[in-house]
Amino acid sequence: MNSLTSIAPNRLLEQGRKAAVMLKISELSKVILLPFIGIAIFLVMWTVTANSIDTSLGKFPGPVAVVEQFENLYSEHVTEREKAQAFYQRQDERNAARLAKDPSYEVKIRNYTGKETFWDQIVTSLVTVMSGFILAAVIAIPLGIWMGLSRSLQAAINPIIQIFKPVSPLAWLPLVTMVVSAVYVSPDPMVSKSFINSMLTVTLCSVWPMIINTAIGVSSIDNDLINVSKVLRLSAITHVQKIVLPASIPMIFTGMRLSLGVAWMVLIAAEMLAQNPGLGKFVWDEFQNGSSDSLARIMAAVVVIGFIGFLLDRGILALQRWVSWDQ
Amino acid sequence: MSSFLEISGVDMVFPTPKGSFTALKDVNLKINKGEFVSLIGHSGCGKSTVLNIVAGLYQASSGGVILKNAEVKEPGPERAVVFQNHSLLPWLSTYQNVELAVKKVFSGKMSKTEMKQWIEHNLQLVHMDHAMHKRPGEISGGMKQRVGIARALAMQPEVLLMDEPFGALDALTRAHMQDSLMEIQSQLNNTVIMITHDVDEAVLLSDKIVMMTNGPEATVGEILSVKLERPRNRLALAQDTEYNRLRSEVLKFLYEKQRKVQSFTNKQASKMQGMSQQTSHKAIKVISS
Numbered sequence: 001m002n003s004l005t006s007i008a009p010n011r012l013l014e015q016g017r018k019a020a021v022m023l024k025i026s027e028l029s030k031v032i033l034l035p036f037i038g039i040a041i042f043l044v045m046w047t048v049t050a051n052s053i054d055t056s057l058g059k060f061p062g063p064v065a066v067v068e069q070f071e072n073l074y075s076e077h078v079t080e081r082e083k084a085q086a087f088y089q090r091q092d093e094r095n096a097a098r099l100a101k102d103p104s105y106e107v108k109i110r111n112y113t114g115k116e117t118f119w120d121q122i123v124t125s126l127v128t129v130m131s132g133f134i135l136a137a138v139i140a141i142p143l144g145i146w147m148g149l150s151r152s153l154q155a156a157i158n159p160i161i162q163i164f165k166p167v168s169p170l171a172w173l174p175l176v177t178m179v180v181s182a183v184y185v186s187p188d189p190m191v192s193k194s195f196i197n198s199m200l201t202v203t204l205c206s207v208w209p210m211i212i213n214t215a216i217g218v219s220s221i222d223n224d225l226i227n228v229s230k231v232l233r234l235s236a237i238t239h240v241q242k243i244v245l246p247a248s249i250p251m252i253f254t255g256m257r258l259s260l261g262v263a264w265m266v267l268i269a270a271e272m273l274a275q276n277p278g279l280g281k282f283v284w285d286e287f288q289n290g291s292s293d294s295l296a297r298i299m300a301a302v303v304v305i306g307f308i309g310f311l312l313d314r315g316i317l318a319l320q321r322w323v324s325w326d327q
Numbered sequence: 328m329s330s331f332l333e334i335s336g337v338d339m340v341f342p343t344p345k346g347s348f349t350a351l352k353d354v355n356l357k358i359n360k361g362e363f364v365s366l367i368g369h370s371g372c373g374k375s376t377v378l379n380i381v382a383g384l385y386q387a388s389s390g391g392v393i394l395k396n397a398e399v400k401e402p403g404p405e406r407a408v409v410f411q412n413h414s415l416l417p418w419l420s421t422y423q424n425v426e427l428a429v430k431k432v433f434s435g436k437m438s439k440t441e442m443k444q445w446i447e448h449n450l451q452l453v454h455m456d457h458a459m460h461k462r463p464g465e466i467s468g469g470m471k472q473r474v475g476i477a478r479a480l481a482m483q484p485e486v487l488l489m490d491e492p493f494g495a496l497d498a499l500t501r502a503h504m505q506d507s508l509m510e511i512q513s514q515l516n517n518t519v520i521m522i523t524h525d526v527d528e529a530v531l532l533s534d535k536i537v538m539m540t541n542g543p544e545a546t547v548g549e550i551l552s553v554k555l556e557r558p559r560n561r562l563a564l565a566q567d568t569e570y571n572r573l574r575s576e577v578l579k580f581l582y583e584k585q586r587k588v589q590s591f592t593n594k595q596a597s598k599m600q601g602m603s604q605q606t607s608h609k610a611i612k613v614i615s616s
Binding site for chain 1: 382383384401402403404406407408410412414416417418427428431432462482
């Protein structure tokens, strides 16, 4: 009996340890192994299916072809940057030489006007989508709060929102283009028309989910909290600042996440048509180009578009964690 | 002589899709300064409506409320409300919750350090100074209610209105809170109107118990004066004949004179359905207490 009692706890301890290790392994496999297996299966299926699709531009690109094109896109970017650097160096040398000859010479600096690289296009797309999204937020959040506070305003505006919300960016774009070219006339424009067109289209499509969610968030604030505000006789501004805004922050962020997703999706279509030098234009140009690499390059862009969309969503989520009290 | 707080001839009619619903009919009540008054009655009898009218959150259809010779027209911090479910702002710490009220009421009258001391003093009063920088989500239900009371007290109200302040708490916590409230009341001697459906709570805490008849057209049924010595001790009172007499008076009113008749006329049926859960919950509580 005494031998049993002395052994049993050790054995229990060991069993416990084993169980803990097993648990950790199963957790790890859920986080790493299973997604890995999923991706692997997907790549195999992609390769097999791609091989059996023949297009006028050759076989549909498989993962290997896409990776190759990533390498190409990167090396094109590097060469283009080297060219640019060489151009500026030559320009500097030339200017220095002319200055040495003639000190009264006014130095002219010209910008390098080479081809946009894939990387430049990603940056352009990000700048465009964020500008459009921020403009939408600046309009949507105050309007949503106002709507949430006033039932009459909500009743008045709601039908308009419901009708405009499902409109495709492709329908807005021609209108935006015509209005912008009529209104935005300047001999030395700060930003190109194609940028404004894409940005406004993004705004027009991404403003609605933010308005709706903000309005819902504000109108569903706990009545007791509103009564607290009434008992304290908070002024309208303080009421919005101290009660309404913090209470509806979670819903506002839900709207922002939905909107940013919409914005990023809309942007690619808008850039295609507006010829804004971003990822959408890249896809369009490759399609028009029709070389044997085009499909693989477009597929590479698809992967990048998806990945950036994912990162944008995570970015908003991180911002929400940082700002919101309930996370 | 006019009394401190007077509710006179208050009717309350709510418009409903099926026509108007008269919740209150000719409610009259006079309350003196420093008095602790309980409103008791079956659920749905309009106790909360009375309280909300005094708070100014509802406007009486006719009649009105006069506080210190001035008519109540809108909510204000001189009639602080302790809500049933604490209604603290969940994104602020307990200190900040009280601060919001203190800043609004005393800005310009107190310096910053005075305000800080006053907030801390009120949190000490309800024994919550240890959790000053915790958010409502991090403390228990009883603690939240204490902070809710501290916030109301910190406004230095003329009348403290409490809407079933301990209704959502378990029996032990509730007893604790009642003792705390009596302790605070012995120091501050506030004028308090409290809604309750707990007979023991009403007798233990009150100077006056206002028993309301059942709605619709609810009104004040009987008023019972509680002249028990203070400080009151719940254990000692359990043996007290006067305490038990008062207790049975209230019970008699609630269960004999105002028995809930289960007649399901069209109007009541829909109302009862929504309330059935709440009612059964309350009924269990009364039986167990």
